[in-house]
Amino acid sequence: MPMFTPALSTEQRQILKIAEELAAEFGKNAAALDREGRFPLEHYDQAHEAGYLRLTLPREFGGWGADPYTFCLAQERLAQGCAGTALAMCMHLACQGLLSFLLTPEQQRAIFSDAVERRISFAGGGTEEETGGTWTELAPSARREGDHFILNTTKRFCSGAQRADYFYCFLGMADENREGLIANVSTFLVPRETPGVEVVPVWDSMGMRASGSDNLILRDVTVPESALVGRPGLGFSQASRWVYWFLFGESATYLGVAQSALELAVQHIRSRHAKHAGTKLAPGFDRQLAIGEMTARLETARAFVHQEAMGLSTPERMRRGYTQKSMARAAMAKYVATQTAIWVTDEALQILGGFGFLKEGAMERHYRDVRAGPFHPPRNSPSALALAGHHRLGLNLDPNMQQSASPAARAAA
Numbered sequence: 001m002p003m004f005t006p007a008l009s010t011e012q013r014q015i016l017k018i019a020e021e022l023a024a025e026f027g028k029n030a031a032a033l034d035r036e037g038r039f040p041l042e043h044y045d046q047a048h049e050a051g052y053l054r055l056t057l058p059r060e061f062g063g064w065g066a067d068p069y070t071f072c073l074a075q076e077r078l079a080q081g082c083a084g085t086a087l088a089m090c091m092h093l094a095c096q097g098l099l100s101f102l103l104t105p106e107q108q109r110a111i112f113s114d115a116v117e118r119r120i121s122f123a124g125g126g127t128e129e130e131t132g133g134t135w136t137e138l139a140p141s142a143r144r145e146g147d148h149f150i151l152n153t154t155k156r157f158c159s160g161a162q163r164a165d166y167f168y169c170f171l172g173m174a175d176e177n178r179e180g181l182i183a184n185v186s187t188f189l190v191p192r193e194t195p196g197v198e199v200v201p202v203w204d205s206m207g208m209r210a211s212g213s214d215n216l217i218l219r220d221v222t223v224p225e226s227a228l229v230g231r232p233g234l235g236f237s238q239a240s241r242w243v244y245w246f247l248f249g250e251s252a253t254y255l256g257v258a259q260s261a262l263e264l265a266v267q268h269i270r271s272r273h274a275k276h277a278g279t280k281l282a283p284g285f286d287r288q289l290a291i292g293e294m295t296a297r298l299e300t301a302r303a304f305v306h307q308e309a310m311g312l313s314t315p316e317r318m319r320r321g322y323t324q325k326s327m328a329r330a331a332m333a334k335y336v337a338t339q340t341a342i343w344v345t346d347e348a349l350q351i352l353g354g355f356g357f358l359k360e361g362a363m364e365r366h367y368r369d370v371r372a373g374p375f376h377p378p379r380n381s382p383s384a385l386a387l388a389g390h391h392r393l394g395l396n397l398d399p400n401m402q403q404s405a406s407p408a409a410r411a412a413a
Contacts, residue, residue, distance in 0.1 A: 006310075012070050018050050019074040023081030030082035030210070034365050037204055039162045039212030043085045048119040052078070053089065056097035056245065061112040063096075067313035068244055071097070072252040072305060079256025083369040084210025086253050088123075088160035094245035095122035095168045099189070101242050101321065102229050110226070111166065111189065123164035125155030125216045126377070138185055140174035141218075144232075148224050151188065151196075155216040161199045162212045165192050169218070170235055187235035188227045196221035207368035241321030244312055246376070247330045251305045251337035254373040255298065258341035261348035261366040262294050268352050290351060294344045301340035308333045328391035331378050338373030338380055345370045 008016070026043055033040055047053045055074060057063020066074070071093065079086035099122070103111065114120075130139055141153035153171055161167070167190045190197060200215040230238045269287050308330050312318060322330070345366050349356040356363035374380030378387060390396075 008073075011064070012073065015052075015055065015064060015066065015070060015074050016077055018052050019077040022047055022050055022052055023078050026078075026081035026085050030084075031362065031365065033082060033084060033210035035359075037209045039088070039160075039201075039203075039214075040082070040085050040210055041163060043082070044089075044119075044121065044163045047089060048121075053092060053119070053121065054116055056093045056100065057112065057115055058100045058108070061108070062116040063112075066097075067309075067318060068097075068248050069306065069309040069313040071245070072248050072309045075249050075252040076256040076259065076302075079253040080260045082210055083253065083257045083366070084208045084212075086256065087208050087211040087250075087372070088163075088213075090249040090253050091124055091159040091246075092122045092164070094249045095124050095166075097245040098239060098242045099168065099229070101319070102187075102238065103189075107189075107226065107229075118165070120165045121160065121163045122166050122168060123158050123160045123216070125153075125158045125167055125169040127156045128153060129156055138170060138172035140172045142171040142186060142188070143174040148222055149188065149228065151190070151218045151221040151223060153218050155218075157213045158199070158216040159211045159213040161214045161216055162201065164199075166190065167192065167197070167216055168229070169216070170239075173233055184233050185235040186232045187229040187239060188223060189229050190218065190221060190223055190227060194221055194223065206371060207365075208372045240327065244309075244322060244326070244330055247334045248305065248309045250373070250376045251334045254338050254341040254370055255302055255305065257366050257370050258298055258344040261345040261363060261370075262291075262298060264356075264361075264363050264366070265294070265348040265351040266291060268355070287351065290347055294347050297340050298344050301337045305333045305337050324391055324396070328388045331387040332385065334376070334378070335380050335385060338370070338376075341370045341373055 022043075025046060026040070029040070032038075044053070051064070052074070054063040055066045056071060057065070059065035064070075075086060075090055075093075078089065099111070100108070111120075128138055128141075139153070142149055142151050151169070151171060153169070155167075155169060158164075158167070169188050169190055170185050171188060173184045173186050192199075196219045198217040198219070200217060201212075203209070203212055203214045205213070229235070269291070308326070312322075312326060312330075345363075349363055349367050352361070352363050355361060356367070358364060
C-alpha cells in the first residue's frame with residue numbers, strides 16, 4: 001500500500017474498499033487463470049455486481065463519474081489481486097471514460113442509458129499486425145458508402161474482448177484524402193452483435209494471461225453514421241486529448257503488480273528471519289538496503305503518476321483533456337511507472353531466489369506480468385520519451401489537436 005495518500009472523500013474510500021474486496025476475491029484463482037490462460041468471465045459478473053465497472057460511467061447514467069486520480073487509486077489496488085483481470089477491466093474503464101467525452105449527447109443516451117442494467121462492457125481495438133502496431137499509420141480499412149460505413153480489419157491485443165458488448169476501434173479511412181492530417185484515422189463504436197464481428201480466442205502469452213487480449217475481426221461490417229465517434233479523419237487526434245484514461249490506468253495497474261511483488265519480498269525476509277533458531281534476528285544490511293531502495297523507487301513512480309492524474313482531475317481539465325504539455329508528462333509518467341515496476345519485481349525475485357522462480361508461488365507470475373507494461377502505447381522505446389523531448393524543445397506534437405475538441409467543447413465554442 002502507498003506510504004502516503006492525500007485525504008480521500010467518503011466516496012473515494014468506498015470505491016477503494018470495493019477494489020480491495022474484489023482483489024481479494026480475484027486473487028484466489030489468479031494462479032489457475034494464469035496457468036490455464038483463461039479469461040475470467042466470472043470476475044466481470046462480480047465486478048458488475050459490486051459496481052466497480054461503472055467507475056468511469058458518467059453520473060447521469062448511474063456511474064460513479066470517477067476522475068483520473070480515483071481511477072488510478074482503484075486500479076492499483078485491483079491489480080494486486082489478479083493482474084490480467086485488472087488489465088482487461090482497465091481497458092473497459094478507459095474506453096468508457098474516453099467515450100464519455102467523445103460521444104455526442106445523442107450517442108451517450110443511446111449507449112449509456114441502460115449501461116448499468118445491461119452491465120455493458122467495452123473493449124478497444126487499435127493494433128494491426130501489418131502496420132507493426134503503429135496507431136497513426138493504420139491500413140485503409142474503412143470506407144464510406146452513402147449514409148453508412150463498411151469496415152474490414154483484424155485487431156490484435158483486444159483485452160477483454162470475450163466480454164465486450166461494444167468495440168471502440170481505430171480504422172484508417174480508404175476513401176477520404178484529408179490533407180494536413182497527421183493520420184487519416186476515424187474511430188467507430190461497433191456493437192458486438194453486428195453481423196461480421198468475430199472475436200477469435202488466440203491469446204496465449206508470456207504474461208497477463210488472464211487478460212483475454214484476443215483478436216477482433218471485422219469482415220464487411222456495416223455500421224451507420226451514428227457509429228462514427230467524433231469527426232471523420234480525426235480519430236487519433238481527438239482521442240489523444242482523453243487518452244489519459246489509458247495511460248493512467250495502465251500505469252496504476254503495473255504499479256499494483258510491483259506492490260504485490262514488494263510485499264512478497266518483505267514477507268519472505270520476515271518469515272525466514274523469524275524462523276531462524278526461534279530468535280528475531282534482523283535481516284542483513286543488504287536485504288534492508290534492497291527493500292528500502294525498492295520502496296523508494298516505487299513511491300517515487302507512484303507520486304509522479306498521482307501528481308499527473310490529480311492535475312487532470314478537475315472538471316474543467318477533464319473536459320478540456322490533454323494539452324501538449326500534459327500529454328508529454330503523462331507519457332513520461334507511464335514510462336517511469338512501467339520501468340519501475342519491472343525493476344522492483346526483478347529485485348523482489350532476487351530476494352526470493354530459487355523460491356521465487358517456482359510456479360508454486362506468485363512471484364514468478366508477477367515477474368512475467370509486468371513485462372507487458374512497456375508494450376502499451378506509447379511503447380517504452382525512444383518514442384515514449386521523445387514526446388517529452390518534443391514538448392521541451394517547443395515542437396508541436398500534433399497540429400490537429402486544435403481542431404479535434406470534444407462535441408461539448410465545440411458546441412460551447
